[in-house]
Amino acid sequence: MTNASKASTVSTPSTGRTGTKVPVTLRLDADRFKRLEILARAENRTVTNFVETAVLRDMEAKEEAARVITMFVPPKAAALTPGPLVRTEGESDERYAERSALMDVLFSIPDSE
Numbered sequence: 001m002t003n004a005s006k007a008s009t010v011s012t013p014s015t016g017r018t019g020t021k022v023p024v025t026l027r028l029d030a031d032r033f034k035r036l037e038i039l040a041r042a043e044n045r046t047v048t049n050f051v052e053t054a055v056l057r058d059m060e061a062k063e064e065a066a067r068v069i070t071m072f073v074p075p076k077a078a079a080l081t082p083g084p085l086v087r088t089e090g091e092s093d094e095r096y097a098e099r100s101a102l103m104d105v106l107f108s109i110p111d112s113e
Contacts, residue, residue: 026051082107 040050085100
């Protein structure tokens with residue numbers, strides 16, 4: 001019997017989608033596997049469920065990071081040129097430079113129609 005024929009149909013809680021789970025083999029050294037077992041046991045999970053949940057969380061975080069943020073700005077404000085960035089009290093030169101660079105990048109993004 002092949003791995004694909006052993007797959008089971010399940011409903012994924014986070015998305016509500018029904019799909020087929022495909023078995024995956026993971027090889028870890030004994031010390032890392034022992035640590036994984038301890039972590040899974042601490043959350044009252046199987047190792048398989050712990051690994052699956054960790055992978056799903058990582059995938060979800062990457063998808064979240066890839067989302068586009070849309071800002072709606074009143075027409076009069078969109079035409080304004082931003083003034084100098086106000087420095088916060090006690091802010092280091094390095095931190096101020098980081099914030100300034102970020103603002104430069106943000107304000108250089110072209111408007112979409």
